[in-house]
Amino acid sequence: MAWKIIKLSFKAIYNNKMRSFLTMLGIIIGVMAVVILVSITQGAASGITDSISDMGSDQITATISGDDASVSADSIESLASYPSIDSVAPVISTSETVKKNSETGSYSIVGVTPSYFTVRDIDIQRGRKIAESDIEWNTNVCVIGTDVASSLFGTWDAVNGTIIIGDSIYKVVGVLEEQGSSLAGSEDSKILIPYSTASRMTGQTGVSSFYIKASSEDTVNSAIRSVESFLLQATRDEEAYDVSNQSEVLDTMSDVTNTMSLLLAGIAAISLLVGGIGIMNIMLVSVTERTKEIGIRKAVGAKRKHIMLQFLCESCALSVLGGVLGLVLSLGAIEVYNLVASSAAAINWSVGIAAIVFCAVIGILFGSYPAAKASRLQPIDALHIS
Amino acid sequence: MIRLKHIYKSYTIGTVEVPVLRNVSLHVRPHEFVAILGPSGSGKSTLMNIIGCLDIPDSGDYILDGEYVDNCTEDKLSEIRGVKIGFIFQQFNLLPDLTAYENVEMPLLYHRISPSERHERVIRTIEQVGLKDRMRHKPSQLSGGQQQRVAIARVLASEPSIILADEPTGNLDSASGKEIMDIIKGLWRDGHTIVLITHDINIANQAERKVYVHDGRLSEKEIYNGMENH
Structure with a gap:
């Protein structure tokens, strides 16, 4: 049953290739923004961190201001x-x-x-x-x-x-x-x-x-x-001197880059949200278009939960597929960036996975309204639309 | 099998309440083949919707297989439709993106049936309507008669107690129409209970019993004389 519904979702996406792609574009761009920005920031940060560590973590600096x-x-x-x-x-x-x-x-x-x-x-x-x-x-x-x-x-x-x-x-x-x-x-x-x-x-x-x-x-x-x-x-005088070690500098560094990453992820998350609204929009269109299908399914015994699940699964498949495509494209983009900027930024997989999970959440979140709408259709009304 | 008692149903169009079924009572026994005959606008479609549990009456009782269905929840109605009722529509109502096989399989996905039994049932019923070599085709690649046969296979796969046919030959040429009627009569002989809705007296004449709908009222003639016994 579950497998059949997933298969059905991908079939629906496949049957509307162009529309599905355009809908996914919002998610693709969103995921690429998150993954690329975070990966490059962290790549740059790890470069700096390495050069600090090169100076030796056994070094201590003391300054006396008094x-x-x-x-x-x-x-x-x-x-x-x-x-x-x-x-x-x-x-x-x-x-x-x-x-x-x-x-x-x-x-x-x-x-x-x-x-x-x-x-x-x-x-x-x-x-x-x-x-x-x-x-x-x-x-x-x-x-x-x-x-x-x-x-x-x-x-x-x-x-x-x-x-x-x-x-x-x-x-x-x-x-x-x-x-x-x-x-x-x-x-x-x-x-x-x-x-x-x-x-x-x-x-x-x-x-x-x-x-x-x-x-x-x-x-x-x-x-x-x-x-x-x-x-x-x-x-x-406790205030008259300052003793610091490289590791403290490193800590500060990582604080800064973490804040940077969070900020970038936040901005990119907004674009994902916008992508989610696109998905909701197209799912609403899809529900209207497939009113008759919903009517037929209900007439032969589908319950509200079945219809709900089908449309939720479809919006989820749409957003997760978009997320995966975005992740794959990010991989390529980071490779290109490394070639051009001769840097060694590596994809941040935890951010990539988080982005995909976020996509699934968006799919459920923005798919639930259209799915609920579909599940509430009366078979008798749905059947009479030709 | 089907017992309708004093069914009343009306629709509100704007602010005007239009009665569609007035005090309709009907009794269909197991293994009966009943044709409901009436002109368009007579209320026969509404009657069919109520018998098919697609709609519920405003008042009156509907007892299907010993179960009161007039106060069921929407999901309960879905379940009753899935288990007890098979629809054969004038428009076939196949899903265009699915193959014949998948169309027949579709209702079974909402039942608790093992994949192997599901497969076995789909193959058996598709064979029964003589479309085994066409089961990988989509509806658009099939003729009208073939599409209706797929729809019949879809009904049979769920093994319903009642088959409801709404103008099953309305969209077919006379040759395929005859083919479909032969299949339906065959199903009746196999022991299925069949309710057929039509405006065509020639189709209705092939049934065991005819019931006439006119202006939302029901009358029986021919085989059964006299009105409903209740």
């Missing part, structure tokens, strides 16, 4: 003795005008200690890193990012060249490996100088921010707690 002098670089170094912490790198960030012959530009200058390279997990491609002796002697040396090297030195080798940062001459001792851009800003466009030199240049004695590398990913949380209690002791 009194400059409250935390000294030396005291921070003591954090490295905690078992949960691998190494600590205090930094002084500033921005200065940099000159090289006729080239002038404003660059981000970062005062670092040798541990910076360990904590941030970066290496140099040529020359050497900032050394302990550079800190000790406040030397005017710098390690530059690849972008800086190419804009100041062009194709020339930057190592052993000189540049003017602010008013002083600095010797370039190394060039960093190329990193590519990331959410946390690229090292490629930074100039690293010894921490003590930066401190003297800016007149800043305390640490404004520092990076911490946890001994492993499992100890990140206890490392965060250690750093927080250390900073609370040092500043005596």
